[in-house]
Amino acid sequence: MTGLRGYSVPRTPGGRASLVPAPPWHYVGDFLVIEYWADPDAVAAVLPAGLEPFAEDPGRAAALFVDWQSCSEGGGELVDPSRSQYKEFFLVVNATMDGEHVTTCPFIWVDRDFALARGWVQGFPKKLGSIWITRTFGADCLADPGLQPGATFGGTCAAYERRLAEGTVTLERVSEHGPTHNDPPLVNVRHFPRLEAGRHDEPAVHELVRARSRDRVASPVWEGSATLELHGAPHEEHTTLAPTRLGRGFRFTFAYTVDDLETVRQL
Amino acid sequence: MTGLRGYSVPRTPGGRASLVPAPPWHYVGDFLVIEYWADPDAVAAVLPAGLEPFAEDPGRAAALFVDWQSCSEGGGELVDPSRSQYKEFFLVVNATMDGEHVTTCPFIWVDRDFALARGWVQGFPKKLGSIWITRTFGADCLADPGLQPGATFGGTCAAYERRLAEGTVTLERVSEHGPTHNDPPLVNVRHFPRLEAGRHDEPAVHELVRARSRDRVASPVWEGSATLELHGAPHEEHTTLAPTRLGRGFRFTFAYTVDDLETVRQL
Amino acid sequence: MTGLRGYSVPRTPGGRASLVPAPPWHYVGDFLVIEYWADPDAVAAVLPAGLEPFAEDPGRAAALFVDWQSCSEGGGELVDPSRSQYKEFFLVVNATMDGEHVTTCPFIWVDRDFALARGWVQGFPKKLGSIWITRTFGADCLADPGLQPGATFGGTCAAYERRLAEGTVTLERVSEHGPTHNDPPLVNVRHFPRLEAGRHDEPAVHELVRARSRDRVASPVWEGSATLELHGAPHEEHTTLAPTRLGRGFRFTFAYTVDDLETVRQL
């Protein structure tokens, strides 16, 4: 018998080496959310089986730049911060599942391996990228945009030597409601390939999953005008979801905890 | 119905965005192999279910630093080389499976995301790291050790801000046989976690797999003396496999193609 | 005649390509400051000509981890944040110059090229490294230590594949005075080598300089207990300044502007 332990590979006698430590995972992050609309056909084309286009507002989408800090139970990663901090950029599009309004994430880039693998486990189709997001330090000075009318926050995403996305949010006021394009429950696809010859098209894991979280905390939300550009690359397809119309931008801090995931159906 | 295509996430309408392109995968790399012996109990402790200690030579192991270039069919990644090149460091230990002499890889670090995910698919427990390996350019000059007696090649591996391994091979002569510690068939564990509450200990994929490859090509092998040090970190356990005795070191170029994997048993 | 413009190389017709844009430079950053004492002889040994040991408190030193955002006039870098954000770790030691109490920075690592070159211009002996610092997001949640008694902030620095420093500050209370070990005026050495044969020992620039800054803004300062470890590497000497005694740790936000430097003497 074997005594290998750990939530993810590498599994080891001591169980301390897993790239992804065992849940729960506690997160806090600064968000830039840019609401927009993409071509409805392009949105429909990225929906996994089980999701239908959101007919009420076709093409509804959002782009999110998030500057994260996370840890597992006990919080040990927080004082060795290369194991707790990461940044990511992702798109969500709106859809319906059995008549319920949901969102799904077709494209996402993240800058650290533990977050990439933890994302795969949750159904986020993560690839590595380089993401940068303007920060505020709460100081009244020229290098800090501050949380105030007129302050502009930018986000950029690059991968494999090419810029893939850039956006800005210029604050106007504290928002009454916060963003809505990314608000419905998130339904993603967990997928893990098979390599056996002749069965490359039969993934070992292929299931629709619904995110669950708890202990959600949000700061007041600032809103304002926004810009968003998506740039192409030979090995990327996110530009099919480029904005045809821009909505509002938002900036806030959000925290939550994840230790569960609902499998909705096998694909 | 959905038209999402691709071997790995993200799966897309065009099928071009997968982090891991579809097999076959063609590889070529420069290898530094350091044969050694670790504490037999420590080696036994990292064996997955289904493997038994290699009683004939307890503790037999090898450390490998490899400087890779790879591509999928058509070779498009070769001219966009950030998508084809990567370096990795890994350990293999010897074992038996149903009486057959095999090896298994308990620890491996790689410096690019496509190689990390492609490794997970094959059962390599990859994490990201930073790996550096001395090169030869075939030039007779002071900055090139050359393939000649007395030339020293070094390899280093770091992850999460700490050096984890360093080794050297000082060439003596062309080898008659090449390395043997890493020669037996490689048997790894494919593993993909589950996040559903209450079932964190029931991975979605957990199976013993045996590597298959074809079109293997090797250069002449140089051999010589070797050094190897493994350095610890709070979130690593590879130092349990630190050398108790060093064997020979080897340096060569090797190429092969992978598009199959045999599942040996479910774990 | 030439029309090349720019504050630093590369100088170009448009003057926009300089790695270091023209001053003024506006900075804001989150600081972790760890006060300590090193071996007085080791401190004396790193003082440049013109500085004398600080006899009043021999060995007085501080370690600083700083998470920066900066921009030049107009603030354009703030919305393209890969050009404005960086992290650094440095040591300062206390000394006297013509009887005045000063500090000097013998070792510093920074994670971005524009900050490295901008540091050289100011007399900071910067090398590239990888620096990570625990953040607070002002959220009441498990992933955010918060500015509160018992919260621990960590900093780490690595370069060339090795961890060089790690420290922590565990907050106790708002400080009455803030840190003092790094408070005296900073006197550094501007140095730029010469390559002409036979004159490698005659740098083209070699002068003692005194930092000047303006528009300084500081947040309230938290203080608490601290830890600090310096780790060696074959090509580093900062461990000669390892702590023999630890003082207090501090955490605060600080902003200032730089566009001047006083040359004190030629070396």
Added chain:
Amino acid sequence: MTGLRGYSVPRTPGGRASLVPAPPWHYVGDFLVIEYWADPDAVAAVLPAGLEPFAEDPGRAAALFVDWQSCSEGGGELVDPSRSQYKEFFLVVNATMDGEHVTTCPFIWVDRDFALARGWVQGFPKKLGSIWITRTFGADCLADPGLQPGATFGGTCAAYERRLAEGTVTLERVSEHGPTHNDPPLVNVRHFPRLEAGRHDEPAVHELVRARSRDRVASPVWEGSATLELHGAPHEEHTTLAPTRLGRGFRFTFAYTVDDLETVRQL
């Protein structure tokens, strides 16, 4: 008096911590050279004082991708290869100096700090970037283009999250003569800024220098057809030198040693 030693900062008691070790510097590298012509006015506009346009063939330029390994005397960096390997991309343009045919380098990106600083000392206006170059391993396999007719080698350069250049060379045959656009003596500008208020326009070092090298060794040169694209960024100006006409491409290995530099004139 002080006992600080070292060729560059940081200068230390032991003299081992300098970012740039003392000359001589020994180099070996694999080169991709793409000969081309840019707009002659744009080439004239990037010439420093002291250089005149090359009237014989206006606009003559070359783009070079180089995969380097280097070391200082004794070669210690070779077995700690993160301190010896780097890649760079640069442009050279042709000019005359006092009637002599020369070249100068207006733009260059490199991926390691030691090479950046060592370049500044020699008058190369280096910034950090990410450079990738197709390799050959001398293996007859699909992942290795090989040195053979029809083999394509690619180079890419990115900085600050944007791709700045990409080029290819498709080999046809061993060249009779090798590249000529980058062959004339290299004349660069050494420049180090001043920060004293009111004197920002008076650099501390500003001189025309002529490269010197010795112990030059070159492999046979392959040549073939080439492509080259330069991509813009808000903080870059190299696209003024975009190709108006392409010449031939070349691939070879080259080694040399540098420990001298001739100052031609003060600017």
